[in-house]
Amino acid sequence: MTPHRLALAFALLAGTAMLGASAPQRGGDWPMWGGEPGFSHYSELTQITPKNVTQLAEAWRYEIGSDVSISSPIIAGDRAFLVGAGGAIVALDAATGQEIWKAPGLSSRSVRGLTYWASADGSEARIFYNKDNVMRALDARTGTPIAGYAVDLRQGLDRDPDTITQIQSNAPSTVFGDLIITGALTGEDYGSPPGDIRAYDARSGKLAWTFRPLPRDGEPGSETWPKNARSFLGGTNNWTGMALDRGRAIVYAVTGSSTFDYWGGDRPGNNLYASSLLALDARTGKLLWHFQTIHHDLWDWDPPTPPVLISVRHDGKPVDAVVMVGKNGFIYAFNRVTGKPLWPIEERPVPPSHIPDEHASPTQPFPTVLKPFARQHFTAADLDPALPEAERASLTARLKVARNEGPFTPPDTIETVEMPGALGATNWGMLSGDPKRGMAYVISSEMPSIIKLAISQPIVPVGVKPYERGQSIFAQACAACHGADRKGNDVYPSLIDVTKRLPRDYISQTIARGRGHMPQFPQIRGAIMTDVLAYLSDDVNAAYDPLTMPERSNPTLAPVKRWRSDYGLMTSPTTRNPIIKPPWSQVTAYDMNTGAIVWQRPIGNDPNYKGKFDGPTGLFGRIGSALTASGLMFVATGRDQTLHALDLRTGKTLWTGALPAQATGLPSIYAVKGRQFVLVPAASGPGATGEKGHNAFVAFALPAK
Numbered sequence: 001m002t003p004h005r006l007a008l009a010f011a012l013l014a015g016t017a018m019l020g021a022s023a024p025q026r027g028g029d030w031p032m033w034g035g036e037p038g039f040s041h042y043s044e045l046t047q048i049t050p051k052n053v054t055q056l057a058e059a060w061r062y063e064i065g066s067d068v069s070i071s072s073p074i075i076a077g078d079r080a081f082l083v084g085a086g087g088a089i090v091a092l093d094a095a096t097g098q099e100i101w102k103a104p105g106l107s108s109r110s111v112r113g114l115t116y117w118a119s120a121d122g123s124e125a126r127i128f129y130n131k132d133n134v135m136r137a138l139d140a141r142t143g144t145p146i147a148g149y150a151v152d153l154r155q156g157l158d159r160d161p162d163t164i165t166q167i168q169s170n171a172p173s174t175v176f177g178d179l180i181i182t183g184a185l186t187g188e189d190y191g192s193p194p195g196d197i198r199a200y201d202a203r204s205g206k207l208a209w210t211f212r213p214l215p216r217d218g219e220p221g222s223e224t225w226p227k228n229a230r231s232f233l234g235g236t237n238n239w240t241g242m243a244l245d246r247g248r249a250i251v252y253a254v255t256g257s258s259t260f261d262y263w264g265g266d267r268p269g270n271n272l273y274a275s276s277l278l279a280l281d282a283r284t285g286k287l288l289w290h291f292q293t294i295h296h297d298l299w300d301w302d303p304p305t306p307p308v309l310i311s312v313r314h315d316g317k318p319v320d321a322v323v324m325v326g327k328n329g330f331i332y333a334f335n336r337v338t339g340k341p342l343w344p345i346e347e348r349p350v351p352p353s354h355i356p357d358e359h360a361s362p363t364q365p366f367p368t369v370l371k372p373f374a375r376q377h378f379t380a381a382d383l384d385p386a387l388p389e390a391e392r393a394s395l396t397a398r399l400k401v402a403r404n405e406g407p408f409t410p411p412d413t414i415e416t417v418e419m420p421g422a423l424g425a426t427n428w429g430m431l432s433g434d435p436k437r438g439m440a441y442v443i444s445s446e447m448p449s450i451i452k453l454a455i456s457q458p459i460v461p462v463g464v465k466p467y468e469r470g471q472s473i474f475a476q477a478c479a480a481c482h483g484a485d486r487k488g489n490d491v492y493p494s495l496i497d498v499t500k501r502l503p504r505d506y507i508s509q510t511i512a513r514g515r516g517h518m519p520q521f522p523q524i525r526g527a528i529m530t531d532v533l534a535y536l537s538d539d540v541n542a543a544y545d546p547l548t549m550p551e552r553s554n555p556t557l558a559p560v561k562r563w564r565s566d567y568g569l570m571t572s573p574t575t576r577n578p579i580i581k582p583p584w585s586q587v588t589a590y591d592m593n594t595g596a597i598v599w600q601r602p603i604g605n606d607p608n609y610k611g612k613f614d615g616p617t618g619l620f621g622r623i624g625s626a627l628t629a630s631g632l633m634f635v636a637t638g639r640d641q642t643l644h645a646l647d648l649r650t651g652k653t654l655w656t657g658a659l660p661a662q663a664t665g666l667p668s669i670y671a672v673k674g675r676q677f678v679l680v681p682a683a684s685g686p687g688a689t690g691e692k693g694h695n696a697f698v699a700f701a702l703p704a705k
Helices: 003-014 388-401 466-477 505-515 525-538
Strands: 057-065 073-074 078-083 089-093 099-102 115-118 125-131 133-141 147-150 175-178 181-183 198-203 207-211 242-245 249-255 276-281 286-293 308-314 315-325 331-335 347-349 363-367 416-418 431-434 439-445 449-451 585-591 597-604 626-627 634-638 643-648 654-659 667-673 675-682 696-702
Touching: 057 242, 073 115, 073 667, 115 175, 242 308, 276 315, 308 431, 308 439, 315 431, 331 439, 431 626, 439 626, 466 525, 505 525, 585 634, 626 667, 634 675
Parallel strands: none
Antiparallel strands: 057 696, 073 078, 078 089, 089 099, 115 125, 125 133, 133 147, 175 181, 181 198, 198 207, 242 249, 249 276, 276 286, 308 315, 315 331, 347 363, 416 449, 431 439, 439 585, 585 597, 626 634, 634 643, 643 654, 667 675, 675 696
């Protein structure tokens, strides 16, 4: 369709009543993890203001002990819904934190939130969640499972369902009328399935539509892939959630890179629609327009957070816009109806690949007016001045011989600098927006990676006893991230006493199938898994008792010699911080009416930092924010266990509050019985040294009158 016909079609849509609209959102609710359908993380509530925010105090907390949850709470009416201890789905009184009901636990603690749906007449309300690759539903009033509602998400992906071990998304689904629109978490290794975007009926579970970001042969975009790509390639999945323009019936989804993240010799072409922004008709799944941020992605730099819908004035005219960010440190803005960029995006030459049979794109898209929100270069001059001299000398020597040609330097068989690193310049839910003032706020985290491609070899256990063999497997597969001492760091968690903190089946599934940014190790199973668990349990006398794991007849799970690299994230074993000089995290405020950066401030501080940086260091982490119409941003940082309230106009910190544990996820802002609350998921687990956690969901409010 031509652009003017597309615009006309949308104009007609905008004037048409939306059929099957879900129940109206109450002004004080936070019914989805992004706050509202446009995923702005924005609340209209104004009771808490820049003038009285210093009076905030803890109103209640819901303890989950030493268990882990990264769930961002949702609030509908007078109830809060979240994932608690043991992966249980919990309904709380949103005013007091008292438990109303608790449903059986999920199979994964890495659930970023739940999905709430209500019928148009308000007679039904359901909580949707995924467990063991099946979408299920609970009655939101009682926590009772909805009989017969079970959608097997492994079906319909052009693969044998029995070979798919991971497909359910950890991000909540998007609700449009009576449709539940869901993405997928496919894993990132060879053999992962394609990540289709699908819509299901909220009452029956019947499939309503499918959009295939990795197209079948003959479908649009398939010319950018090899023949029959869906049979052996995967990824290209919406793993992070979506934004919705309800009035226009458009859902905006971003997609992940294709497998394998750092090598694409088996996928020549630009690989549409991987690492892209998609505008889909929410009723049919039809693609309306798209923009690819990375051609033939070799850096795992896919868009990591849902886009945000705001309204701006552009060239003197009001424009409804969609804003997105990439792990590469760029921010992008488009007319959400036509897909036209608000400011030019240029194709520029980038360095070539030196790997045989690789097909790196000769150009990549660069925004022009919108400046990057994070550093995109890293050299020895950027090393943290607090590093010990011996560590600094070693890193300087490595950087001297590493391939380092700036952004988009392709992975190589020699060490290659990737900046931003594998976790990206931003990640989960770290983009928010003021939909009325046309502002966008990005939280960035900065850590370089040094990666190196090699033909991988099968893991070979060494030793006689399970403990000895497990120790050797850990050294080969796990120590690079979690450390030889298992103590981890701010990025990778401690594994000290992990078998006491988490169920063995959860640990084994995480190892075999991957989770979050941890890659999957499908070759670790059966007796080999027993070896690893013996070592993690410090059970030197363990006997063979193989943990039961599903043994699939999937040829993609067999050890195969392929190009691989780990994430190469560069943290200092001495300081536990990124090796780059601070700040390691900051908030950048963009005026999307003009494209200018208004302010940029570090968020969080390492009180033990002994370097030469003047000001807060910022703290690396995956943290989100929530905004209010009164002009406040609430954001919680990790290691310092602190909730911050910032002035949206200046970035100045107006108030801080202590949290009982680290926070990962988005705060929620809501009102019950005339009182406004800020609810924080301070429940992301024990610290880097393995100390027992005191995890909880904590609500703050002004003093009760």
